[in-house]
Amino acid sequence: MASPKTVPKDAQVMMQILKDMGITEYDPRVINQMLEFTYRYVTTIIEDAKIYSTHAKKSNVDADDIRLAIQCRVDQSFTSPPPRDFLLDIARQKNQTPLPLIKPYTGPRLPPDRYCLTAPNYRLKFLQKKVSSSVGRITVPRLSVGAVSSRPSTPTLGTPSVQTVGTKVGTPVSLTGQRFTVQIPSSQTLTVRSKAPTPTTPTVQNVLINPSLMGSKNILITTNMVSQNSSSDSTSLKRKHEDEDDYDAL
Amino acid sequence: MAAVQDGPMELDAEKEAKPEILSDGTSNLSGNTASGTLSSSPLTAAPAGGAPKMEDQQTLIAVLQFLKRNKLSESVEILRREAGLGEHQEGSQATDGSGGGKGDGDGGDANSLLSRVSITSAAAPQSMPVKKDQPDVSVVLSAYSQQGDPPLYQVYYSGLKNFIESVLDCHRAELSQLFYPLFVHMYLELVYNNHETEAKAFFDKFSGDQECYYQDDLHILCGLTKKEHLKGNEVLLDFRTSRFVLHISRDSYQLLKRHLQERHNNQIWNIIQEHLYIDIFDGMPRSKSQIDSMSGSLAGEAKREVNKAKVFYGLLKEPEIEVPLDDEDDEAENEEGKPKKKKTKKDSLGSKSKKQDPNAPQQNRIPLPELKDSDKLDKIMYMKESTKRIRLGPENLPSICFYTFLNAFQGLTAVDFTDDSSLLAGGFADSTVRVWSVTPKKLRKVKSAGELNVIEKESDDVLERIMDEKTASESKILHGHSGPVYGVSFSPDRNYLLSSSEDGTVRLWSLQTFTCLVGYKGHNYPVWDTHFSPFGYYFVSGGHDRVARLWATDHYQPLRIFAGHLADVTCTRFHPNSNYVATGSTDRTVRLWDVLNANCVRILTGHKGPIHSLAFSPNGKFLASGSTDGRVLLWDIGHGLMIGELKGHTDTIYALKFSRDGEILASGSMDNTVRLWDSMKAFDEVETDDFTATTGHIHLPDNSQELLLGMYHSKSTPVTHLHFTRRNLLLAAGAYNSQ
Numbered sequence: 001m002a003s004p005k006t007v008p009k010d011a012q013v014m015m016q017i018l019k020d021m022g023i024t025e026y027d028p029r030v031i032n033q034m035l036e037f038t039y040r041y042v043t044t045i046i047e048d049a050k051i052y053s054t055h056a057k058k059s060n061v062d063a064d065d066i067r068l069a070i071q072c073r074v075d076q077s078f079t080s081p082p083p084r085d086f087l088l089d090i091a092r093q094k095n096q097t098p099l100p101l102i103k104p105y106t107g108p109r110l111p112p113d114r115y116c117l118t119a120p121n122y123r124l125k126f127l128q129k130k131v132s133s134s135v136g137r138i139t140v141p142r143l144s145v146g147a148v149s150s151r152p153s154t155p156t157l158g159t160p161s162v163q164t165v166g167t168k169v170g171t172p173v174s175l176t177g178q179r180f181t182v183q184i185p186s187s188q189t190l191t192v193r194s195k196a197p198t199p200t201t202p203t204v205q206n207v208l209i210n211p212s213l214m215g216s217k218n219i220l221i222t223t224n225m226v227s228q229n230s231s232s233d234s235t236s237l238k239r240k241h242e243d244e245d246d247y248d249a250l
Numbered sequence: 251m252a253a254v255q256d257g258p259m260e261l262d263a264e265k266e267a268k269p270e271i272l273s274d275g276t277s278n279l280s281g282n283t284a285s286g287t288l289s290s291s292p293l294t295a296a297p298a299g300g301a302p303k304m305e306d307q308q309t310l311i312a313v314l315q316f317l318k319r320n321k322l323s324e325s326v327e328i329l330r331r332e333a334g335l336g337e338h339q340e341g342s343q344a345t346d347g348s349g350g351g352k353g354d355g356d357g358g359d360a361n362s363l364l365s366r367v368s369i370t371s372a373a374a375p376q377s378m379p380v381k382k383d384q385p386d387v388s389v390v391l392s393a394y395s396q397q398g399d400p401p402l403y404q405v406y407y408s409g410l411k412n413f414i415e416s417v418l419d420c421h422r423a424e425l426s427q428l429f430y431p432l433f434v435h436m437y438l439e440l441v442y443n444n445h446e447t448e449a450k451a452f453f454d455k456f457s458g459d460q461e462c463y464y465q466d467d468l469h470i471l472c473g474l475t476k477k478e479h480l481k482g483n484e485v486l487l488d489f490r491t492s493r494f495v496l497h498i499s500r501d502s503y504q505l506l507k508r509h510l511q512e513r514h515n516n517q518i519w520n521i522i523q524e525h526l527y528i529d530i531f532d533g534m535p536r537s538k539s540q541i542d543s544m545s546g547s548l549a550g551e552a553k554r555e556v557n558k559a560k561v562f563y564g565l566l567k568e569p570e571i572e573v574p575l576d577d578e579d580d581e582a583e584n585e586e587g588k589p590k591k592k593k594t595k596k597d598s599l600g601s602k603s604k605k606q607d608p609n610a611p612q613q614n615r616i617p618l619p620e621l622k623d624s625d626k627l628d629k630i631m632y633m634k635e636s637t638k639r640i641r642l643g644p645e646n647l648p649s650i651c652f653y654t655f656l657n658a659f660q661g662l663t664a665v666d667f668t669d670d671s672s673l674l675a676g677g678f679a680d681s682t683v684r685v686w687s688v689t690p691k692k693l694r695k696v697k698s699a700g701e702l703n704v705i706e707k708e709s710d711d712v713l714e715r716i717m718d719e720k721t722a723s724e725s726k727i728l729h730g731h732s733g734p735v736y737g738v739s740f741s742p743d744r745n746y747l748l749s750s751s752e753d754g755t756v757r758l759w760s761l762q763t764f765t766c767l768v769g770y771k772g773h774n775y776p777v778w779d780t781h782f783s784p785f786g787y788y789f790v791s792g793g794h795d796r797v798a799r800l801w802a803t804d805h806y807q808p809l810r811i812f813a814g815h816l817a818d819v820t821c822t823r824f825h826p827n828s829n830y831v832a833t834g835s836t837d838r839t840v841r842l843w844d845v846l847n848a849n850c851v852r853i854l855t856g857h858k859g860p861i862h863s864l865a866f867s868p869n870g871k872f873l874a875s876g877s878t879d880g881r882v883l884l885w886d887i888g889h890g891l892m893i894g895e896l897k898g899h900t901d902t903i904y905a906l907k908f909s910r911d912g913e914i915l916a917s918g919s920m921d922n923t924v925r926l927w928d929s930m931k932a933f934d935e936v937e938t939d940d941f942t943a944t945t946g947h948i949h950l951p952d953n954s955q956e957l958l959l960g961m962y963h964s965k966s967t968p969v970t971h972l973h974f975t976r977r978n979l980l981l982a983a984g985a986y987n988s989q
Contacts, residue, residue, distance in 0.1 A: 020469075020472070020473075021469055021470075021472075021473060022465070022466065022469040070478075074481075074482060078482060080482040080483070080484050081484050081774075081775055081794060081795040081796060082484075082795065083484060083487065083488075084484070084487075084488045084491070084492075084796070084813070084816075087795070087796065087797055087811070087813040088813050088814075090811060090813075091797065091811035091812070091813035091848065094808065094809075094810060094811045094848075095810055095811060095847060095848035097809075099616055099617055099809060099810075099845070099846065100617070100802070100805070100809070101617050102617045102618070102619050102620070102787065102802075104619075104620040105620070105622075108745070108803075109619070109787060109802070109803045109804035110758075110767055110768060110803060110804055111768055111803075111804055111805060111806040112806075115768065115806035116767055116768045117730075117766050117767060117768060117769055118765075118767055
């Protein structure tokens with residue numbers, strides 16, 4: 001710690017305050033942070049008080065203005081936890097309901113989807129594809145379903161047309177919460193890329209899948225081209241081919 | 251009837267005028283507030299009062315007397331007319347109202363009232379025996395004078411001090427308990443009524459006399475000099491409104507009462523009646539050491555009836571599982587090697603289970619998740635490992651393996667191990683959670699959906715195939731919180747990880763995909779600790795908002811709210827049978843809550859600093875708690891008594907763990923040491939002793955040195971977490987502190 005002689009007066013005051021409060025061990029930077037905070041707080045209050053006093057058409061700022069300024073700031077920034085009687089009250093209400101029974105064999109127990117963080121929070125504008133260099137590759141028709149269900153175990157989707165996939169939560173890419181992308185490769189070999197603005201082949205089929213799992217949102221299956229080696233580019237597989245106008249906004 | 255009811259309203263109007271007449275500006279506030287209390291319930295201090303009508307009448311009479319004295323005859327007439335009182339009624343009512351055995355007439359009443367209410371006169375009030383159980387006009391109006399006489403507070407306090415110093419030794423220790431709560435309440439009253447200079451003078455004069463373990467509180471009080479400072483401070487507001495509990499023997503109490511009534515120190519008496527709860531017991535007065543061991547909390551000690559509720563501390567029955575006997579362990583070894591806590595049966599033999607333990611809760615007392623196949627496999631693994639468990643004891647101390655976090659510039663704030671010690675999670679101040687694999691097996695996450703689609707689903711090793719080998723790594727980082735992570739907890743089935751943070755949320759992470767699944771919002775303030783139930787599904791969290799909450803993973807709102815602590819809840823732990831939750835708090839108490847109905851079943855006082863670690867013994871009977879004062883306290887849950895005190899650490903104890911069979915208690919603290927204590931011996935001594943179960947006052951033997959089995963220093967690494975593996979190897983974790 002810097003010797004008291006070379007330390008500015010404000011910092012000395014701050015050191016004394018810390019000492020009075022019984023804090024003996026602290027990083028030297030704590031003093032700087034405390035001084036910064038003090039300066040910011042005091043100037044905010046005084047500025048607010050100035051505004052209040054001009055509003056009240058007073059020539060000087062007086063103690064009442066300051067008091068009002070402090071009060072308004074306290075409710076805003078330095079909130080304190082709710083008072084005890086309030087807590088006891090809500091506790092009493094909450095504790096009256098019996099504990100809910102647990103349904104057996106329901107897989108991972110998570111709240112309803114809208115309270116989970118399992119849905120992707122973005123969607124891509126268009127699906128970019130480029131002809132891959134290796135034209136001679138054989139494309140195997142493949143049905144890949146990127147489903148986002150919030151159940152890490154293997155649920156069935158409930159529709160015979162789509163294969164069951166062990167979907168784990170955390171397939172983070174490009175799928176909206178309630179949409180599936182089924183990419184059925186067509187005869188062309190295409191690598192899907194995100195940047196090129198060319199749309200995909202016109203064989204787009206929109207199939208509505210049983211929405212029971214996903215609430216009332218539509219589930220879209222789009223057919224698209226996927227090449228064999230795009231699996232390494234994990235983002236491409238889940239890319240959804242989407243013409244924005246066709247689909248509901250999320 | 252109507253007349254009487256109107257009376258108090260008129261009274262209030264009159265009363266508000268009165269303080270002005272008495273010409274003391276400071277009492278204006280008191281007059282107003284007091285009239286407020288009058289209209290609600292005149293006798294806050296006299297619990298066993300007479301009928302409310304009686305009190306109103308008495309108040310009316312008193313006011314009439316007062317008006318007469320001041321020759322305000324017109325007001326007297328008006329009041330009399332409105333209140334419907336006749337001349338004769340006053341006399342009779344007065345004698346009725348003054349209760350039995352006093353014999354003071356109207357004049358006496360008026361005199362005492364006058365002297366009490368007048369602020370300018372420094373004369374002590376006349377003798378008016380203020381019995382706790384008799385409504386008294388003086389008591390009614392004393393509400394007004396409570397805030398009066400600021401300079402006299404010092405006089406009263408020193409008077410009490412002199413008295414207590416002059417009594418017999420055996421009573422002195424008990425009565426000295428009064429000093430601290432009285433001091434704080436008087437100081438707060440002075441501050442609350444804007445007597446800043448008097449408050450400061452009062453503080454300077456008497457703060458040095460208080461016990462050393464209250465010094466932290468006094469530091470905080472020292473900074474509070476204005477009423478505005480009190481407003482945001484919930485802890486102190488709670489302190490003001492809750493009652494500080496003291497245990498005093500009947501003899502000492504009689505002494506005190508006699509003195510206070512002799513000296514007419516109604517000020518102190520009022521404070522005692524309003525703010526203190528004196529739990530009187532018959533028996534020997536306690537010694538200083540006994541009192542010191544139990545006191546220290548912000549709310550005094552615990553009332554005796556609080557700790558009388560029945561607690562089911564036994565363990566739940568283990569389910570029947572067939573263990574395949576395909577390894578080399580003989581059955582004899584199995585039987586011997588079984589840990590003590592399995593009271594029920596040997597699964598391999600399939601013998602009948604014992605009868606229901608009377609101290610154990612019913613299986614279905616709280617709903618618990620069913621046992622899945624994976625859980626059954628886990629249990630089988632557990633039993634196999636437990637056969638290889640080392641039996642620990644004073645002659646056979648565990649080996650300690652210390653996991654040091656080097657270069658943890660992010661600031662390690664929380665650590666947890668899985669039960670089988672395969673994974674280690676660390677919460678950091680940079681709001682990340684990192685998970686490491688302790689075994690050579692790397693951490694793998696599940697493949698993405700596209701890749702999952704192509705694997706063969708019918709193969710035998712499908713569970714291996716769904717894991718992504720390409721991104722396997724020693725450790726994984728979980729991002730999501732927006733504030734330092736103060737608590738981490740693995741689920742027993744190793745599928746989930748919980749983390750609680752300063753941003754007010756508790757997050758559930760999947761250990762299959764290493765992503766965040768849910769954010770539980772409820773505390774709007776930092777959440778200091780979280781803990782999964784030993785059976786999974788439930789978890790508890792405690793934070794700065796002074797409550798602990800019980801959640802289930804599939805409900806986005808808490809199921810139970812455990813409210814009652816006066817200050818932040820810093821540590822939360824489940825009991826091994828998942829029916830109870832223990833919480834330790836900054837108000838220096840440990841509370842035990844029932845999950846079924848969120849009742850507080852035990853309040854355990856005795857710590858002198860905030861409690862930062864809790865550990866239940868594996869048999870469920872005992873609880874160990876560690877705090878910033880460097881002591882570990884051992885509690886018997888069934889009786890709610892302190893049964894041991896382990897002194898030795900010099901700094902906050904952040905880690906406490908019992909060995910798998912409960913023979914050894916390991917404690918780790920900020921003073922860079924791990925200490926091992928002989929818990930078997932500590933608990934044995936208790937069971938042979940004769941509890942004074944009625945009074946709850948036990949004399950603790952000072953045997954910390956005998957119980958200390960070993961002390962191990964680390965090289966400047968504070969110990970953040972301790973964990974006994976299933977084979978009783980002790981693992982410790984902490985971040986290297988290079989300073």
